Amino acid sequence: MTASLTDLLFDDDYDGSIDPLELFPHWLEEAREHEPNDPNAMAVASVDNTGMxxxxxxxxxxxxxxxxxxxxxxxSAKGRELLAQPKAALLFHWKSLRRQVRVRGPVQQVARTEADAYFASRPAESRIGAHASDQSRPLESRSVLVKRVEALTEKFTDGKIGRPAHWSGFRVRPLQIEFWKDGAFRLHDRVLFTRPDLASDWSRTRLFP
Ligand SMILES: Cc1cc2nc3c(=O)[nH]c(=O)nc-3n(C[C@H](O)[C@H](O)[C@H](O)COP(=O)(O)O)c2cc1C
Structure with missing residues (x-):
């Protein structure tokens, strides 16, 4: 049987190269097989204008x-923060697999066409929700939101619900990716990949747990 990329990742005797960008989809795929909900959920960290x-x-x-x-x-708060300071950290934690992946890097906005395509693929209710929500701003009561949704549902009876200008995507471009897997007695395995810029090759380093 050939060794998997994950086996090679944690094999100290393996001195060949591993592309973390090739490895990540394998971990995501395994998460899809094991996680009961949202295997593609990730935490996104940003900083506000005070550095908080x-x-x-x-x-x-x-x-x-x-x-x-x-x-x-x-x-939204994250939108404003990432537009002002376009750097982010991401964290995937797959509890059922006892694994995490951490990512850090600069952030860019996706192309308008990419945002349009994804928005168009969403259910009408979600598209209306994107129009209705002033995400992260104060909402007087739930009924205000419900009424907005009702009014927009009436307005968009023809089903042509275009993407709001303020709704789009961010792409986090990795300069660091760390793969972590649980080990007995907290002796976990950690391998960090770094590159100084997006055009450079990756360096691989094992870290103390
Ligand atoms: C599992 C999960 C997935 C979520 N996915 C998204 C998402 O893809 N986009 C989004 O704007 N908010 C998503 N949210 C809601 C955000 O966590 C957050 O409440 C919202 O975006 C406002 O964040 P902000 O005030 O920091 O901008 C998700 C929440 C959970 C728990």
């Missing part, structure tokens, strides 16, 4: 060698 960290869950909606994509309201 902020953190929340989102869903990973796109993944390629270019980076990790999620969609949101650009006028």
């Amino acid at each position: 960290p902020d953190l929340r869950m989102v869903l990973l909606n796109g993944y390629s060698h270019e980076g990790f994509v999620f969609f949101t309201n650009f006028e």
